[in-house]
Amino acid sequence: MKMQLAEIAHAVGAINDFEEWRSVSVTSVAFDSRHLQPGGLFIPLTGEQDGHKFIQSAIDHGAVATLWARDLATAPADFPVIQVADSLKALQDLAQYYLSKINPRVVAITGSNGKTTTKDMIAAILSTQFNVTKTHANFNNEIGVPMTVLSMEPNTEMLVVEMGMDRPGQLDFLSKLVSPDLAVITMIGEAHIEFFGTRDRIADAKMEITHGLSDDGIFVYNGDEPLLQERSADLTQRQITFGQGTDNDLAATDIQGSATATTFTTNQWPDLTFTIPMIGTYNVNNALAALAVGNVYRIRPESAQKALQTVNLTENRAEWVKSANGAAILSDVYNSNPTAVKEVLAAFSKTPVTGKRYVVLGDMLELGDQANAMHAGLAAAIDPAAISHVYLVGPHMVALQQALAKQAPELAVTHYESADLVTLSADLQASLTPADQILLKGSHGIHLEQVLAALQDSPEK
Numbered sequence: 001m002k003m004q005l006a007e008i009a010h011a012v013g014a015i016n017d018f019e020e021w022r023s024v025s026v027t028s029v030a031f032d033s034r035h036l037q038p039g040g041l042f043i044p045l046t047g048e049q050d051g052h053k054f055i056q057s058a059i060d061h062g063a064v065a066t067l068w069a070r071d072l073a074t075a076p077a078d079f080p081v082i083q084v085a086d087s088l089k090a091l092q093d094l095a096q097y098y099l100s101k102i103n104p105r106v107v108a109i110t111g112s113n114g115k116t117t118t119k120d121m122i123a124a125i126l127s128t129q130f131n132v133t134k135t136h137a138n139f140n141n142e143i144g145v146p147m148t149v150l151s152m153e154p155n156t157e158m159l160v161v162e163m164g165m166d167r168p169g170q171l172d173f174l175s176k177l178v179s180p181d182l183a184v185i186t187m188i189g190e191a192h193i194e195f196f197g198t199r200d201r202i203a204d205a206k207m208e209i210t211h212g213l214s215d216d217g218i219f220v221y222n223g224d225e226p227l228l229q230e231r232s233a234d235l236t237q238r239q240i241t242f243g244q245g246t247d248n249d250l251a252a253t254d255i256q257g258s259a260t261a262t263t264f265t266t267n268q269w270p271d272l273t274f275t276i277p278m279i280g281t282y283n284v285n286n287a288l289a290a291l292a293v294g295n296v297y298r299i300r301p302e303s304a305q306k307a308l309q310t311v312n313l314t315e316n317r318a319e320w321v322k323s324a325n326g327a328a329i330l331s332d333v334y335n336s337n338p339t340a341v342k343e344v345l346a347a348f349s350k351t352p353v354t355g356k357r358y359v360v361l362g363d364m365l366e367l368g369d370q371a372n373a374m375h376a377g378l379a380a381a382i383d384p385a386a387i388s389h390v391y392l393v394g395p396h397m398v399a400l401q402q403a404l405a406k407q408a409p410e411l412a413v414t415h416y417e418s419a420d421l422v423t424l425s426a427d428l429q430a431s432l433t434p435a436d437q438i439l440l441k442g443s444h445g446i447h448l449e450q451v452l453a454a455l456q457d458s459p460e461k
């Protein structure tokens with residue numbers, strides 16, 4: 001980005017006199033002083049601590065100006081300051097201004113699972129023809145979305161933005177913040193169901209992503225999900241469905257999976273075989289969503305085919321890596337919820353292996369009073385003929401341990417407390433041989449990435 005301070009001050013409703021600094025040029029923004037680049041605007045946010053206390057660190061890292069939502073008397077002397085009432089709102093207002101200035105077409109993606117993967121796939125396909133800016137990693141909330149907007153280069157033609165939520169109203173806000181031209185819902189699962197109670201209410205909240213859609217906007221959604229089909233009937237915008245069902249506008253046909261890649265054809269382009277460098281039928285759905293979006297923007301299917309084949313995916317989403325002793329690790333440690341676990345277990349249990357298959361499952365968080373039943377319910381997705389040993393981590397996983405003791409008493413199952421990741425890692429290192437495969441999946445808050453790092457024999461990520 002490149003804006004002068006005067007422009008920024010007007011966009012955020014500055015309440016101080018900034019005239020002497022009006023021509024200071026800003027080329028980036030950061031809310032963490034440690035991430036500031038020279039020429040950056042520091043945006044002090046309040047988390048556990050008050051970000052304002054890091055202003056000197058911001059200046060040391062190259063900040064040329066700062067927002068300030070505190071008494072001006074506490075601001076740094078002789079340094080460009082824009083005083084605002086609320087720095088988070090100022091960040092959001094600045095993003096909305098910058099978005100209108102660059103004026104890209106906006107594709108917004110949400111869903112209980114698959115947001116990040118689908119975002120990466122859509123960006124890869126659109127990048128074959130357009131200048132694309134996409135969400136960095138998982139920056140998908142009321143801070144992450146404005147940061148994504150402000151990361152756009154001036155020549156950005158397409159903005160591909162991931163939107164997350166764990167409460168009603170959040171997607172309504174984010175959708176109205178960026179006014180998408182096209183909105184995608186990947187699927188409805190059980191993520192954050194603790195705060196909704198039912199999948200119906202999750203679907204209601206996910207549909208909020210259409211609230212910012214213009215009348216000529218487009219809604220792309222998983223046509224296999226009845227909760228979305230029901231709700232899409234209320235929309236006037238053009239709709240495109242994708243999924244496995246043959247009645248979808250874009251349906252997968254002839255899916256063939258291997259450990260490291262999945263191929264499929266579609267009803268729209270029956271003579272074209274698509275390949276994605278990842279495991280799982282569920283990722284075919286993510287690819288279908290991306291193909292549907294590419295088709296809206298007239299990307300040739302052959303170009304989309306090539307883009308999917310080499311898509312650069314965000315780490316720890318069913319990513320194959322090697323352990324220090326050569327065993328194959330399927331790292332799916334970013335997050336977890338029941339549908340995601342069942343999907344990846346189904347795929348992992350079919351992968352060819354010469355040694356044994358091990359599974360490490362960490363607690364699935366934010367499931368509320370359904371947690372015990374949902375953890376026990378995973379037992380049906382664990383095939384003792386395919387899996388040699390199940391390692392469970394966290395208090396909720398005791399319910400799965402008990403269910404497996406009844407369902408498959410012969411299956412080796414070991415349970416660890418959340419604090420015992422070092423012990424778990426040591427036990428795994430003692431068991432794994434180069435011929436084995438191991439799946440790691442757990443909620444963000446269980447931090448199985450620590451086990452991953454131990455098995456890769458690298459410093460904790």
Ligand SMILES: CC(=O)N[C@H]1[C@@H](OP(=O)(O)OP(=O)(O)OC[C@H]2O[C@@H](n3ccc(=O)[nH]c3=O)[C@H](O)[C@@H]2O)O[C@H](CO)[C@@H](O)[C@@H]1O[C@H](C)C(=O)N[C@@H](C)C(=O)N[C@H](CCC(=O)N[C@@H](CCC[C@@H](N)C(=O)O)C(=O)O)C(=O)O
Nearest residue numbers: 031032033045047048049051054138139140141144164165
């Ligand atoms: C509020 C905030 O700024 N949080 C960030 C902060 O965390 P924390 O509060 O622990 O930091 P501190 O108290 O230490 O610091 C306070 C501020 O001071 C800054 N600072 C600190 C030290 C220093 O030396 N210099 C500094 O300037 C600091 O940056 C703070 O601003 O700091 C962390 C480290 O920078 C940040 O990671 C943290 O950011 C939070 C996680 C955040 O929301 N970041 C967004 C950019 C984002 O999108 N993060 C995503 C995860 C989003 C997510 O969880 N999405 C959910 C769905 C949506 C749920 C929604 N309700 C929500 O709350 O998110 C999902 O399921 O996907 C990501 O990180 O991947």
Ligand SMILES: Nc1ncnc2c1ncn2[C@@H]1O[C@H](COP(=O)(O)OP(=O)(O)OP(=O)(O)O)[C@@H](O)[C@H]1O
Nearest residue numbers: 112113114115116117282285317318332335340344
């Ligand atoms: N379409 C899908 N259906 C079911 N599960 C999926 C789907 N896509 C991905 N997953 C599962 O969800 C995990 C996270 O994928 P991804 O990060 O793309 O989703 P996300 O919605 O961004 O997740 P989060 O909300 O945790 O950031 C994957 O590793 C996989 O286990």
Ligand SMILES: C[C@@H](N)C(=O)N[C@H](C)C(=O)O
Nearest residue numbers: 335336365366443444445
């Ligand atoms: C990534 C974050 N929003 C999230 O989903 N947290 C849950 C509770 C987790 O820790 O898995």
